[in-house]
Amino acid sequence: MTATSAEIDRLLDRLEQVVGQPNVRADAGALVTYATDATPLQRGRPDLVVLPANTEEVAAVLTLANDARVPVIPRGSGTNLSGGAVPLHGGIVLVLTRMNRLLEISESDLVAVCEPGVRTIELGEAAAAKGLLYPPDPGSQSTATIGGNVAECAGGLRALKYGVTRDYVLGVQAVLATGEVIHSGGRLVKDVAGYDLRRLLCGSEGTLAVMTELTLRLLPAPESSGTGMAYFSALGDAARAVSRVLASGVLPVTLEFLDRVCISAVEDFARIGLDTGAGALLIFGQDGDPHAVERDLGRIAQACEAEGATEVRIAGSPAEAATVLEARRAVLPSLSRLEPLTILEDATVPRSRIAEMVEHIQVLADRYGLKIGTFGHAGDGNLHPTAVLDPADEDAVRRAHRVFGEIFAKAIELEGSITGEHGVGIVKLPHLERQLGAAHVALLRRIKAAFDPNGILNPGKLGS
Amino acid sequence: MSGVFTPELLDRCISCGFCLPACPTYGLTGVEASSPRGRINLMRALETGVLPEDDPTVLEESSFCLGCRACEPVCPAGVRYGALLEEWRDHMWRRRRRPWRLKALLWAVDRPSRVRALGLPRRHAHATRRARGGPHLMLGCFERALYPEVSRSASRLAPELSVPSVQGCCGALHAHNGELERGNALARELGEALPGSIVTTAGGCAAHLAGVLGRERVRELSQWLADRGDAEPPGVSRSPRQRIGLQDSCHLRNGLGVYVEPRELLARVGDYVELPSAAVCCGAAGTYSILRPDDSARVLNRHLDEIADADLDVLAVLNPGCYRQLEQGVRRRRLRTRVMHLAEVLVGTTGAAPGP
Numbered sequence: 001m002t003a004t005s006a007e008i009d010r011l012l013d014r015l016e017q018v019v020g021q022p023n024v025r026a027d028a029g030a031l032v033t034y035a036t037d038a039t040p041l042q043r044g045r046p047d048l049v050v051l052p053a054n055t056e057e058v059a060a061v062l063t064l065a066n067d068a069r070v071p072v073i074p075r076g077s078g079t080n081l082s083g084g085a086v087p088l089h090g091g092i093v094l095v096l097t098r099m100n101r102l103l104e105i106s107e108s109d110l111v112a113v114c115e116p117g118v119r120t121i122e123l124g125e126a127a128a129a130k131g132l133l134y135p136p137d138p139g140s141q142s143t144a145t146i147g148g149n150v151a152e153c154a155g156g157l158r159a160l161k162y163g164v165t166r167d168y169v170l171g172v173q174a175v176l177a178t179g180e181v182i183h184s185g186g187r188l189v190k191d192v193a194g195y196d197l198r199r200l201l202c203g204s205e206g207t208l209a210v211m212t213e214l215t216l217r218l219l220p221a222p223e224s225s226g227t228g229m230a231y232f233s234a235l236g237d238a239a240r241a242v243s244r245v246l247a248s249g250v251l252p253v254t255l256e257f258l259d260r261v262c263i264s265a266v267e268d269f270a271r272i273g274l275d276t277g278a279g280a281l282l283i284f285g286q287d288g289d290p291h292a293v294e295r296d297l298g299r300i301a302q303a304c305e306a307e308g309a310t311e312v313r314i315a316g317s318p319a320e321a322a323t324v325l326e327a328r329r330a331v332l333p334s335l336s337r338l339e340p341l342t343i344l345e346d347a348t349v350p351r352s353r354i355a356e357m358v359e360h361i362q363v364l365a366d367r368y369g370l371k372i373g374t375f376g377h378a379g380d381g382n383l384h385p386t387a388v389l390d391p392a393d394e395d396a397v398r399r400a401h402r403v404f405g406e407i408f409a410k411a412i413e414l415e416g417s418i419t420g421e422h423g424v425g426i427v428k429l430p431h432l433e434r435q436l437g438a439a440h441v442a443l444l445r446r447i448k449a450a451f452d453p454n455g456i457l458n459p460g461k462l463g464s
Numbered sequence: 465m466s467g468v469f470t471p472e473l474l475d476r477c478i479s480c481g482f483c484l485p486a487c488p489t490y491g492l493t494g495v496e497a498s499s500p501r502g503r504i505n506l507m508r509a510l511e512t513g514v515l516p517e518d519d520p521t522v523l524e525e526s527s528f529c530l531g532c533r534a535c536e537p538v539c540p541a542g543v544r545y546g547a548l549l550e551e552w553r554d555h556m557w558r559r560r561r562r563p564w565r566l567k568a569l570l571w572a573v574d575r576p577s578r579v580r581a582l583g584l585p586r587r588h589a590h591a592t593r594r595a596r597g598g599p600h601l602m603l604g605c606f607e608r609a610l611y612p613e614v615s616r617s618a619s620r621l622a623p624e625l626s627v628p629s630v631q632g633c634c635g636a637l638h639a640h641n642g643e644l645e646r647g648n649a650l651a652r653e654l655g656e657a658l659p660g661s662i663v664t665t666a667g668g669c670a671a672h673l674a675g676v677l678g679r680e681r682v683r684e685l686s687q688w689l690a691d692r693g694d695a696e697p698p699g700v701s702r703s704p705r706q707r708i709g710l711q712d713s714c715h716l717r718n719g720l721g722v723y724v725e726p727r728e729l730l731a732r733v734g735d736y737v738e739l740p741s742a743a744v745c746c747g748a749a750g751t752y753s754i755l756r757p758d759d760s761a762r763v764l765n766r767h768l769d770e771i772a773d774a775d776l777d778v779l780a781v782l783n784p785g786c787y788r789q790l791e792q793g794v795r796r797r798r799l800r801t802r803v804m805h806l807a808e809v810l811v812g813t814t815g816a817a818p819g820p
C-alpha cells in the first residue's frame with residue numbers, strides 16, 4: 001500500500017482543514033525526524049505527519065485515511081524499541097502528544113483519566129501528589145506517553161509485585177480505522193459487558209485502533225519503601241540469588257540485575273560509585289509498612305549472602321535509592337558509550353529459569369565473538385541482552401541477528417517469550433509464529449481484519 | 465554533503481528520546497524536528513545527503529535551537545550536542561547565510577582593541593599590573609560595556625585577581641554562531657593574554673574557554689569563591705534577609721556542571737528560593753534574543769511568571785546575556801524584582817531592592 005504523490009497532496013489539503021495547517025507537516029525535514037523511533041536500524045519514510053488535538057480530529061483523520069487507503073501509524077514520544085512507531089509502508093504518522101491533558105485523578109474511584117499524550121512520569125507524579133500510586137514505570141517513563149505505554153503494554157521496574165500496564169487499564173476510548181469511536185470498560189473494577197476489548201487494545205501496537213482516552217487504575221501509595229544493592233562475582237550467582245529470594249516468601253517490588261558490562265557503562269554516565277570490578281549487581285527494593293519493608297530487605301540481603309554476594313548494602317536515604325534506580329533506567333542508552341550500535345532484545349523466561357538463560361546468553365556471546373551486556377528485570381524473568389557493536393562492522397551485525405535468533409529459540413524452549421515488554425514490532429514479527437503457532441497467528445490476522453478491514457493501521461506489524 | 469560533522473559525535477545518539485522533556489524548543493512546538501533527537505536526525509540527513517543543505521527545515525531548526533545544551537546532562541549515551549551544534553552552525557551560517565545583525569556583533573568583538581573600546585566609556589574594574597601566571601579576572605566583551613559593575617564587584621570580592629587591561633573576547637559568540645575556528649583562535653589568544661588561571665563572571669565564557677584551554681585553567685566566579693572557601697563574603701548587609709532567586713547559566717550548568725556553588729553562596733546572604741525553571745534557558749542564549757526576539761520572549765515568559773509568583777527581591781544571574789534578557793523582561797512586566805549579577809549581590813553594593 002503506497003500512496004501516489006497526487007493522492008497525498010489531496011489528502012494534505014483535507015487534513016489541514018481538519019487539524020489546522022500548522023499541525024500537518026509534509027516538509028522533507030519533518031518527515032526525516034518521524035522516520036524512526038528508538039529502535040536501531042529500523043527506518044521508514046512517512047508521507048505526512050499529523051498532530052491532532054482531540055478525538056474528533058483523530059476520527060476525521062482516520063476516516064480520510066481509510067477512504068484513501070493510506071496507512072496511519074499512531075505515535076507518542078517515539079521511545080519504542082521494536083520498531084512499533086516506524087512507518088514501514090509510508091503514510092501518515094499520527095502524533096498524539098498534543099492530546100496531553102490529565103483530565104482527572106479520582107481519590108474516591110481510585111482512577112486516573114487522561115489523554116494518550118500524557119507522559120508516564122506526569123501521571124505518576126500527579127497520582128503521588130494525592131497519595132496514590134500508578135505502578136507501571138518503564139525505563140523511558142520521563143519521555144514516554146501513557147498512550148504508547150498502553151499500546152505496547154509497557155512493563156517497568158515494579159512489575160514483579162504490581163504487574164504491567166495491562167493490569168491498570170480499566171477503560172479505553174478508541175477510534176477504529178473506519179472512524180467510529182468505541183468505549184470499552186470504564187471506572188469499574190467489575191465489568192463483563194462484552195469482550196474485553198480494552199485488554200485486547202493493550203499491547204495491540206497501534207494495529208487495531210487509536211486510543212484517545214484512557215482510564216487507569218490507581219492504588220493507595222505505599223507508606224514507605226527501601227532499596228538495596230548486592231554485588232556478586234558472577235552473573236550466575238546473582239541469578240540464583242533471585243530464585244532464592246523469590247522462594248523465601250518475599251515478593252519484592254523491584255529485583256533488577258546488571259552484568260559487568262552494564263555496571264561499567266552506567267557508572268560511566270551516572271558516576272554514583274558502583275563497583276565496576278563486580279561480575280553482577282542486583283538491585284532490590286520493597287515497599288509497604290515500614291517494619292515489613294525493613295524485614296523483607298533483611299531477608300533479601302540474607303538470600304543474597306547465601307548465594308555468595310560479595311557486598312550487600314541498603315540505601316541510607318530515599319535520595320540514594322532514587323539515584324540507584326535512575327541509574328538502572330539509564331543502562332540501555334549508557335551502553336551506547338561503548339559502541340554506537342546497541343541491539344537489545346527482551347526475551348523473557350519463567351523466573352526459575354533465569355540462571356540457565358543468562359548463562360546460555362554468555363555462551364552464545366563467546367561463541368559468536370560478540371560483546372553482549374545483559375541487564376533486566378530479574379524478578380519477573382524479563383532479560384535485556386544487548387549486543388554492543390560498531391555499525392560499520394557488517395559481519396558483527398549479521399552475527400548479532402543470528403545470536404538473537406538463538407536467544408529467542410532458547411526462550412521459547414524454556415517456556416518463555418520472545419518479548420516481555422518491548423513489543424513485537426518489526427523486529428520480532430518473523431519469530432512470532434515460532435512462539436504462538438500457525439493457528440494463533442492466523443487468528444490474530446482475522447482479529448486485525450475485523451478492526452481494520454483495509455489494513456491501514458500500522459501495516460507491516462502485528463496482524464499483517 | 466559529508467564532512468560537515470565529526471562522525472564520532474554524530475554516531476553517539478541512539479535516539480532513545482531521553483532528551484525530549486529537557487528541550488525548551490521541543491516544549492514550545494511539540495514537534496520532533498525541534499528536539500535534540502530530531503535535530504540530530506536532521507544533521508544525519510544533511511551529512512548523508514538525504515536532505516540538501518538549503519532544506520528549509522534544516523535551516524530553520526539550526527537557528528531555532530537555543531544551544532542551551534540542557535539535553536547533555538540528561539543524555540545517558542553521552543552525546544556532545546553542543547559540539548554538534550557548533551559544527552552545524554559553522555556549516556549553515558557560512559558567508560551570505562549569516563544574519564546581518566550577527567555579523568555586526570561578531571565584528572565588534574573580533575579584536576582586543578575593539579573590545580577595549582567597548583569598555584572605555586564605562587567604569588569596569590580598574591586595570592592592575594598583570595601578575596605573571598594569574599589568577600586573572602576576565603573582563604568579558606559586552607559585559608564590560610553593558611554591566612561594568614559586575615567586574616568591579618568581582619574585583620572587590622576577589623582582590624587577589626589581577627586585571628590586565630589588554631584582553632579581548634573569549635570567542636564564545638563566534639564559536640556558537642558559525643565561526644568555530646575563529647572562536648577557538650580568540651580563546652587561545654585570550655589564554656596567551658591571561659596566562660595561568662582565568663576567573664570569569666560569565667558562565668558562557670567559562671564553558672567555551674574551558675573547552676579550548678582546558679578545565680583546569682578556567683574558573684567561573686562562584687567556583688573561584690567556593691574553592692577559596694568563602695563562608696562570609698565581605699560587605700554584606702545581613703538584615704533584612706532578601707528573597708533571592710537564581711537563573712542558571714546554561715553552559716555553566718550543562719557544560720561544566722556548575723550549579724551548586726552559586727546557590728550556596730546566595731543562601732549565605734539571603735533566603736534562597738529555587739525557581740521551578742531556574743535550570744532552564746531564559747531565552748537569551750547568546751545572540752538568540754537578538755536574532756529571534758519572538759521565540760526568545762516565548763521562552764522567557766515562564767521564567768517571568770515564576771519570578772512574579774515567587775515575589776523575589778532579587779534574581780541573581782551568572783551571565784551577561786541572561787542579565788540583559790531578564791532585566792528587560794522584568795522591566796516590561798513591571799515586577800519589583802531586581803536583577804543582579806551574583807557578584808553584585810554578594811558585594812551588596814546596591815543595598816535593598818527598591819520599592820515597587
